[in-house]
Amino acid sequence: MCDAITQAVRHGVPRRTLLKAALGGAGAVAAGPALAGCAPDVTPAAASGAPPPADGARTQLVLLGTAGGPPAWPGSDRAGIASAVVMGDRYYVVDGGAGVLHQVRKARLGNWQSDTEGPLDALRAIFLTHLHSDHVVDVNNIMTAGLYNGLHRVDRKVQIWGPGNRGALPPLFGAPPAPEPVVPENPTPGTREMVDLLVRAFATDFNDRAFDNRKPVPAQLFEGLDVPLPAQVLADPNGTPHPRMSPIPFYEDDRVRVSVTLVQHAPVFPALAFRFDTDDGSIVFSGDTGPSENLIELAQGTDVLVHEVIAREWVESLLPQPRNDAQEGLFQHLINAHTVIEDVGPIAERAQAKTLVLSHLVPGNWPEEKWQAAQNGFSGTLVVGRDLDRIGVGSE
Ligand SMILES: [Zn+2]
Structure with a gap:
């Protein structure tokens, strides 16, 4: 049995699916293209034991970073949470x-071999699910260092989409006094x-580059945009529980259509999930x-569901009983605003997702085999995500 199968099994791809694919049967979305010929594996992702490469697929999911949460996890080299949807010669970052920025280059996107003309030359847009720092902290690197990594070669402004201003502080958890906002x-x-505030913070750099190096200014390169949502679902600035809504398409170009829904990440609000549809299929990011329920509706029948996951066992060991207010607040957030391993499989099953990809792993340094428990309750293909994994969608 070739290496690709060994690697896929390590990632939880059911053997029945692999064997079917190896024999030319249908039904192996992640494993299909590479298994057809058991092609030699030359991508960085594959060299590190990732699922078989998605060579040839026009639409691809690329996991750029798979660690969840702000900690710089000891003993782990997972990068911070980020993904790319590749469609032909263009890509979108989530x-x-x-x-x-380093992961985009390692993933060989855009003109990745050029010192200065890529890899951002093929970037079309960025979509932010919410504004927790672990999801946005290096957007600034794309905006600033991007000037020397191909951002100036983009044929139109890179749009940076994400949630709007909620307009209110979160409620105080536990007894007063409240901290100074x-x-x-x-x-x-x-x-x-x-985005505007980041430009202001780095005005010295932008002006130096513009006046001394004659680089373009931010207004020529990118723009920040709030994802439009109906007023009625935003009426409660804390959104607890998150209002029920059906997906809303809000972005479309000649390659992708992107739809949004609200998800449950209280007290963060709005927190968003995205669905990308292309002519080849679909990829959903939780x-x-x-x-x-909003997410399950958004993800109905999707080819690939990229879902966050947290280990309850780890949370309980981090915050054992008894807990003070600060500890209880964090405990409740971690358990209720994230999805424990036991729940992920049934969610993917209800969504009828073909492939479930675990990303935003918390903790980011847990043994990989422990995440395999997410297969329980899910009859499709499970991939425990690793940085630089690629998964093809649709036929070649
Ligand atoms: Zn978050």
């Missing part, structure tokens, strides 16, 4: 966690404002969320 005059800026 979330911009720590290391995203940070920037009380505007404590919860949304995506459009965040963002950070507890179990969400």
